[in-house]
Amino acid sequence: MRILILGADGYLGWPTVMHLTANGHEVMAVDNYLRRKLFNEVGVEPLFEVPRLDKRCAVWERISGCRVPFFIGDLAEWKFVEKIFREFKPDAIVHYAEQPAAPYSMLNRKAATLTLRNNLLVTANVIFAVREFCPDAHIVKLGTMGEYGTPDIDIEEGWLEVEHKGRRHNFLYPRQASSLYHTTKIMDTDLLWFYVRTWGLRVTDLMQGPVYGIFTDESEKDDRLLPFLNYDEIFGTVLNRFAVQAVAGYPLTVFGKGGQTRGYLNIKDTLNCVRLSLEVPADQGELRIFNQFTETFSVNELAEKVKAAGTSRGLKVEIQHVENPRIELEEHYYNPSHTGLIELGLKPHYLTEEVLVKMLEFAVKHKNNIAPDTIYREVRWA
Amino acid sequence: MRILILGADGYLGWPTVMHLTANGHEVMAVDNYLRRKLFNEVGVEPLFEVPRLDKRCAVWERISGCRVPFFIGDLAEWKFVEKIFREFKPDAIVHYAEQPAAPYSMLNRKAATLTLRNNLLVTANVIFAVREFCPDAHIVKLGTMGEYGTPDIDIEEGWLEVEHKGRRHNFLYPRQASSLYHTTKIMDTDLLWFYVRTWGLRVTDLMQGPVYGIFTDESEKDDRLLPFLNYDEIFGTVLNRFAVQAVAGYPLTVFGKGGQTRGYLNIKDTLNCVRLSLEVPADQGELRIFNQFTETFSVNELAEKVKAAGTSRGLKVEIQHVENPRIELEEHYYNPSHTGLIELGLKPHYLTEEVLVKMLEFAVKHKNNIAPDTIYREVRWA
Numbered sequence: 001m002r003i004l005i006l007g008a009d010g011y012l013g014w015p016t017v018m019h020l021t022a023n024g025h026e027v028m029a030v031d032n033y034l035r036r037k038l039f040n041e042v043g044v045e046p047l048f049e050v051p052r053l054d055k056r057c058a059v060w061e062r063i064s065g066c067r068v069p070f071f072i073g074d075l076a077e078w079k080f081v082e083k084i085f086r087e088f089k090p091d092a093i094v095h096y097a098e099q100p101a102a103p104y105s106m107l108n109r110k111a112a113t114l115t116l117r118n119n120l121l122v123t124a125n126v127i128f129a130v131r132e133f134c135p136d137a138h139i140v141k142l143g144t145m146g147e148y149g150t151p152d153i154d155i156e157e158g159w160l161e162v163e164h165k166g167r168r169h170n171f172l173y174p175r176q177a178s179s180l181y182h183t184t185k186i187m188d189t190d191l192l193w194f195y196v197r198t199w200g201l202r203v204t205d206l207m208q209g210p211v212y213g214i215f216t217d218e219s220e221k222d223d224r225l226l227p228f229l230n231y232d233e234i235f236g237t238v239l240n241r242f243a244v245q246a247v248a249g250y251p252l253t254v255f256g257k258g259g260q261t262r263g264y265l266n267i268k269d270t271l272n273c274v275r276l277s278l279e280v281p282a283d284q285g286e287l288r289i290f291n292q293f294t295e296t297f298s299v300n301e302l303a304e305k306v307k308a309a310g311t312s313r314g315l316k317v318e319i320q321h322v323e324n325p326r327i328e329l330e331e332h333y334y335n336p337s338h339t340g341l342i343e344l345g346l347k348p349h350y351l352t353e354e355v356l357v358k359m360l361e362f363a364v365k366h367k368n369n370i371a372p373d374t375i376y377r378e379v380r381w382a
Numbered sequence: 383m384r385i386l387i388l389g390a391d392g393y394l395g396w397p398t399v400m401h402l403t404a405n406g407h408e409v410m411a412v413d414n415y416l417r418r419k420l421f422n423e424v425g426v427e428p429l430f431e432v433p434r435l436d437k438r439c440a441v442w443e444r445i446s447g448c449r450v451p452f453f454i455g456d457l458a459e460w461k462f463v464e465k466i467f468r469e470f471k472p473d474a475i476v477h478y479a480e481q482p483a484a485p486y487s488m489l490n491r492k493a494a495t496l497t498l499r500n501n502l503l504v505t506a507n508v509i510f511a512v513r514e515f516c517p518d519a520h521i522v523k524l525g526t527m528g529e530y531g532t533p534d535i536d537i538e539e540g541w542l543e544v545e546h547k548g549r550r551h552n553f554l555y556p557r558q559a560s561s562l563y564h565t566t567k568i569m570d571t572d573l574l575w576f577y578v579r580t581w582g583l584r585v586t587d588l589m590q591g592p593v594y595g596i597f598t599d600e601s602e603k604d605d606r607l608l609p610f611l612n613y614d615e616i617f618g619t620v621l622n623r624f625a626v627q628a629v630a631g632y633p634l635t636v637f638g639k640g641g642q643t644r645g646y647l648n649i650k651d652t653l654n655c656v657r658l659s660l661e662v663p664a665d666q667g668e669l670r671i672f673n674q675f676t677e678t679f680s681v682n683e684l685a686e687k688v689k690a691a692g693t694s695r696g697l698k699v700e701i702q703h704v705e706n707p708r709i710e711l712e713e714h715y716y717n718p719s720h721t722g723l724i725e726l727g728l729k730p731h732y733l734t735e736e737v738l739v740k741m742l743e744f745a746v747k748h749k750n751n752i753a754p755d756t757i758y759r760e761v762r763w764a
Binding site: 125 | 460491494495498499502503506507510514533534535536542544545546547549550551553554555556557558559562565568569572573575576579580581582709715763764
C-alpha cells in the first residue's frame, strides 16, 4: 500500500514510518520540523539528540533496505500539499501533522493561535487534497480520547444513540475537551465528519490516549532510530516524564488529587493500531472511530507504578502532589469502551514492571542529559 | 453600555449599529468589507447600492444625532484587534464578523479555506482580546440553528441531558451541520465553550435561523440606511431571494422536495434579540445559548406564501422544484425549542402577508436592478 505519513518526524510519526515500511508498505514521509522549532521556542530538549529526518531515513535504509522519500514543508500551505499529492498518489494518508501538546496550546496567545491555525488548516488541506487527487484514499487521523473529556456516563466508541422524549437519534458522541489542543481535535473530527457525509471520503479517526515508551521492533535496532523522548511538562507525556523524573531524583509531580483517569497505551500498540486501521480501511462515506488505548490508570496509579519500579532498581522515588495548574476534574467517573481495535486484531502490550524498568534503565543511561529546571513549567490554564 | 460591533457593515451588523445607538448605547463599528469583496469575487450585487460604512455613519449621525466611530480592518490580524480593544474598552461585543454564506463556503477550496480561517481566527482573537483587555465584557456571538442540523429528536436550547445505561450527563446539544460555513459555527461554539469554562468568560451564543426583511425602525428613515438585500443564491437568504424572484418573474426555485424546515425570523426580531441579550448579560463563566427564531416553515410553505402575496399584487408567480444541489434531508422531523428570548421579553414580528407585500413592493421599485442570471448559481455540495 502507498502510504503518505504527515508529521513523520514526530514522536509517533517516525516509528510509524519504520513500522509500515518494515511491514512491506511503500511510504512517503512529510514534516516541517514544527516540534523541533517549538522545543527551541520554549527552551526544552528531548532526553537524547534525535537526528533530522534525512539522517534517520538514511540510517533506516542502511539497516532495513527500505528507502523512504521525504519532504520538508508546511502542510498548512496549499502549494506544498498539492506538490506532495501530485508526486505521490497515496492509497492512504496517516495524519499526525498537528501541534500535539496540550500545555503548549495553553502557554499564551501566540501558541494558541499557532495550534488552532496549524491543526485546522492542515486537516482541511488534507481533506481538499484527497478530494482533488485521490478521492478513494483512506485518511487515518490521530484524534484523542481527550475529545470526549470526562463525562458522567460511559464513553462509547465514537457514537451515541440518544433517546429523548420518546424519540431516538444516533449522534457523534458529544465532546468537550480540557485544553485548546484537544479542542482543535474536536474541530478536526467535525470537519472530517462533514466532508465524509458530503463527499463520501473514507476516514478512520483514532481517539488515542496518552502514549508511553520509545522502544519498538524497529527503533531498537539502532539508537539513532529512537523517537523523541520528552520529559518536560510541555511535550512529555506523563509516563515518559515520570520515568525521567524518577531517575533525576525529581519528585513525581501529581497535579491536584491525582484521580485524573485516562486510557493509556504502549507506543508499540500505537503502531499496530495505525497499521491495522490501514490494512482494513473504512468504507467510502464512513467515519470510523476507534478508541485507541489498552488500559486506564489514574495519575496516582501511574506514580505508584513508577515509584515501585524505581524502588526495585534502587532509586529513591518521591511522589509530590502539587497545585493543579490545569482546569480539569481530579476525581471523576471514567468508563470508556475500546473494543474496535481488539476486534481488528490488536494484541495489547500492557504496562508491566518490566516495561517500566526498561524505561528507567534507559533514562539512567542518559541521566547526564537531564535538565531538571525544564521538567515542571507550571503552564497555567486559567 | 459601550458596545463593540464586529462585522458592522453586514446585513445584520449595520441595522444593529443603528438600533443600539437609537436605544441609547455607545457603539463602535468595525468591518473589513469582506462581504463586499466577495460580491465582486463571485460577480453578484445586492438589489440596490449600499453606501460604505463612512457614508452610512455620516447619514445616521445627521438623522439621529448619534455619532458612531468606525474602523476598517481585518479582525483575523491580532495587531488590528489589539488596537480596537485598547481604543474602546467595551462592556460588550457583538460578534458578526464571519463569512456568512453557506453556498460561498461550498464554492471551491479557496472559498472554504477563507471561511474556515476567517471565522475561526476572528473568534479566537475576540476571545483573546476579551481575556486581555476586558475580561468582564459580555460576548454576544451569532451562531446558527444550522449547528444542530435536523436530528430525529427535539432540538433543545443549547444543552441536552442524556441518560445512558442508568447514568446521566448534561452535554452541549450534539451538533452536525450541513455546510462548511455552519460547521465553522459549531467550531466557534466549541472554542467559546472551552474558554468560558477555562477563563470564566461570559458569552451568549445566539443560534439564529434564516433572517428575512430589510425594514427596521431605523433603516426606514432613509433609503441610504437600508442593509444589503441579496437575491442571489450565494448571499441571499431564502425569503429575501424568493421575494425578488417573484418580482423578476423568475420561478421560485425550491431545492428537491422542499420539505426542508427551518426556524425563521424578521430582521426586526434579530435586533431585539441581540439588544435583549446585551441588556441582560450572561453570567461570568456562563455560555448562554438561545435559539433565535420565531416561526418554522418548510421551503414549500415559504414558496406558497410568496406566491400568494405576489398573486394578490397581480404578479404571476411560479414555483419550480429543481434538483437539490445541496446535501440535506428534504423531509425530516423538526421540533426546536425557542423559549429563552421570549422569556427575556421578545415580542415576535410574524411573517404576515402584509410583511411579504411590503417586501414585494420594495423589490418592484428596484426591479430594473435585478440581474436574473445571478439568481440561481447551482453551487453543488458534492
